[in-house]
Amino acid sequence: MTANKYIDRDRILRKIAYIKEEVTPLNELLQNKTFSEILKDKWQIKGIKYSLQTSIEAMIDIAFHISSKAFNKAPVDGRDAFTILAQNGVLKEENLLTYLKMIAFRNKIVHGYQSIEDEKILEIAKNNISDFNNFINEILTFINE
Template structure:
């Protein structure tokens, strides 16, 4: 893997960590609430990008977000529930992006810790896979 590609991985990983590491559980005002929701949305999106990048770098054709998640779960022999949780988080991200059905933002805000933990767990998986494919 070339240095530029590895840098793209690192940039996305750092973006996720920087955006979710210190997210408050309860926003103090509407601007902080918007920031929390945006951080969650873009961090999930970055994780989905990382998975697509990894799929490609493993020589597997990139498909839909859900299929890519399922492929990584299978390829890495992961717990299927971990994949299902990320698929649900990605569905929530889509709700935030498109504001379908007047999203209940309170439910999302109450899930901040769960989402953070899920993303950190997936980051470990991505980093482990990167370590394996970048070994010389």
């Protein structure tokens, strides 16, 4: 499980920086305001959705890049990219289901498969924000080997 010369390390680090730029203020918001305060401001809810959506998209971009460059496999979709990374030891198998759920959540936001209540968005953000850091740590471990 060694990162190879074809991986664009700077590209990955830029994506990681983006995720951190989105998740850090989101985490601060969730720590400093109550759910009821946030729910009163529809723009904050929209911002939370956008931050979650684009952060997950950055994760997917990273997974696609590593899958294709390090393992010479062109993923069919985001789920496939994450599965390839887990199969090759980049991601921990026990975290794979969490990441796949994140992709499903992102798809619900983007494609409107079903309406997600604002309360549920906040609950997911508050309870699962650390999943982004877990992903970042696993990717950094891989690219720094």
